[in-house]
Amino acid sequence: MLRERQKKRIRRILKLPGNEYWKILVFDEAGQRILAPLFTVRDLRLLGVTVHAMLHSAREQVADVPGVYIVLPTEENIRRIVQDIKREVYGAFHVFFIEEIDAEKLSFFAEECVRQAVCYEQIEQVCDGFVGFVALEESVFSLGRPGMFQTFHSAASTEREIGAAAESICEGLASVLSVLSAKNVSIRFARDTPAELVARKLEARLQRLVVEEPAALNVHVCVLDRAFDIATPLRHVAEYNALVHDLFGVQNNVVRYSRENKMQSFDIEEDDWLWRGHSKAPFSETVEEIGRQFSSYREEELKTTGTEGGLEGKMTEAVERLPQLLEKKRVISGHLKLSESVIAEMERRKMDCFLSLEQRLGECSEEEVLKVLREESYAEGDRVRLAVLYVLCKGSTEKASLVGDVFRGRSGVFRYVGRLLSLSGLQPGEREAAGFLRSFVSSVKTFLPEKSTLPLTKKVVQYGQQMGSDELATLGSYRARPDILVVFVVGGTTYSEWNNLHRELSKTCRNLILGSTEMLSAESFLDTLEACS
Numbered sequence: 001m002l003r004e005r006q007k008k009r010i011r012r013i014l015k016l017p018g019n020e021y022w023k024i025l026v027f028d029e030a031g032q033r034i035l036a037p038l039f040t041v042r043d044l045r046l047l048g049v050t051v052h053a054m055l056h057s058a059r060e061q062v063a064d065v066p067g068v069y070i071v072l073p074t075e076e077n078i079r080r081i082v083q084d085i086k087r088e089v090y091g092a093f094h095v096f097f098i099e100e101i102d103a104e105k106l107s108f109f110a111e112e113c114v115r116q117a118v119c120y121e122q123i124e125q126v127c128d129g130f131v132g133f134v135a136l137e138e139s140v141f142s143l144g145r146p147g148m149f150q151t152f153h154s155a156a157s158t159e160r161e162i163g164a165a166a167e168s169i170c171e172g173l174a175s176v177l178s179v180l181s182a183k184n185v186s187i188r189f190a191r192d193t194p195a196e197l198v199a200r201k202l203e204a205r206l207q208r209l210v211v212e213e214p215a216a217l218n219v220h221v222c223v224l225d226r227a228f229d230i231a232t233p234l235r236h237v238a239e240y241n242a243l244v245h246d247l248f249g250v251q252n253n254v255v256r257y258s259r260e261n262k263m264q265s266f267d268i269e270e271d272d273w274l275w276r277g278h279s280k281a282p283f284s285e286t287v288e289e290i291g292r293q294f295s296s297y298r299e300e301e302l303k304t305t306g307t308e309g310g311l312e313g314k315m316t317e318a319v320e321r322l323p324q325l326l327e328k329k330r331v332i333s334g335h336l337k338l339s340e341s342v343i344a345e346m347e348r349r350k351m352d353c354f355l356s357l358e359q360r361l362g363e364c365s366e367e368e369v370l371k372v373l374r375e376e377s378y379a380e381g382d383r384v385r386l387a388v389l390y391v392l393c394k395g396s397t398e399k400a401s402l403v404g405d406v407f408r409g410r411s412g413v414f415r416y417v418g419r420l421l422s423l424s425g426l427q428p429g430e431r432e433a434a435g436f437l438r439s440f441v442s443s444v445k446t447f448l449p450e451k452s453t454l455p456l457t458k459k460v461v462q463y464g465q466q467m468g469s470d471e472l473a474t475l476g477s478y479r480a481r482p483d484i485l486v487v488f489v490v491g492g493t494t495y496s497e498w499n500n501l502h503r504e505l506s507k508t509c510r511n512l513i514l515g516s517t518e519m520l521s522a523e524s525f526l527d528t529l530e531a532c533s
Contacts, residue, residue, distance in 0.1 A: 002513055003135035005179045007038050013096050013129055014047045016066055024067045025052040028077055030098055031070040033134050033144050036252040055080055066092040073101035075108060082112040085122055093122055096129040099171045130210060132175035136253060140498055141515040143172035148517040149226050149491035152194040154532045166197045170205045180484060181211050182219040186476035188463045194490050195223040203475045220482035222463050226491025229455040231392050233494050233525040234385040236354045240286040241279035242495035247345045249521055257341045266338050274335050280499040290335050297328050349379050354386055361393045373406050381523055384410050388417055397421050412533035413526055454500040460487055484511040492520035
């Protein structure tokens, strides 16, 4: 529901009064990230966008066509917009800021217009768009703010940086709640964690939340901090979507991978029925389904072309079926190529070894684990991930030192993990003195097999049950069965967590949404842990 609502809002932005077919769309990098998963070039054409371009690129003057801007309210962007107005690049200017523009920036906009002596009559609109999030799937979103885990958990971060990060997150969440037409909002969080800082700032931000549509939806926001579980982002995964992201990365719903020494791209489209129906399934099951669909397509193709006599002579029916058949072929062909590359990469990195070992990590001997960690034929990144999981499973700072000696180039990762383990043994008063890092919790000693309930799902269930807990706090009027449940993770989440959350809770929760500051990859999270050391 979230993605469709965001698309509806952006369509409304692009539907200019008295102009259905001729307009130019201008966006910055943030606007591009937001628009890319929602609209194809064809979709934009149907909305009357004849040309789209980046704000800071060289653009030609088209004096008789209106320009629509979807950008962040930064001083750099405002200066460029004012320059465009002065040069009369377009016939009229409709400026929609992705997030709310504050009074200071609005004054800066006005002052720049005065300084540049622009013609105010050309400015048709200056509005807050409240679309500041990336809708990756119908019920999954990212704020596109990488590095938040480091900001909140690095000893080098200042209070000002942490406060600014929390404010930035709240602006993104305000867009989400505005798009959802949230009227009654309750927020649950763990005390004395970054989640509390975000939750309290969000409560204050809700006082001026803009909800355009008549609504009385009860929305419950469950805010968690990534530090409660640093193991899951490092696990080797088996689901199709999580595996694709782990091996190749997914940027703005586009996968780029190498096949036969050539770079290929795979677009995750909204109407891709194979991805929609099977992306959360184990990869082995998805491969079988792709094979079945390919066989089905071949049968239909033979009938349609008449080589088996099924539609021979029935040209009208064949012509009508051909476009659907070609579209089916395009979708299946894309998944065939991608899945073949996934298999090749899994074999190259010998990922079956890591998947098997991680699922029985609690039973493995130290010698067995160290043998794999020291085997240089395995990719270093995979070995470091296994090493961190082993240390967390054993819950020992001594193990952190032991495996850290194997990977001296990534020693910062093990210093940070060792520090978290030492903090987990402190007394409550000492933990408070340790600041935000005390939120490292509970399940470090158990590595969960693929089909178990992941820590994030357990936490969400726990947050819904423990109303009188000293650990948890609630802002707003909590309702046991909200219309919408938004689970938000400060510091990043993963596709495997979405798969698990959806499988366990979708039957009991009517509208479940997962969001985060970013979609994590294992490699980027290792870099983050090292930076926090």
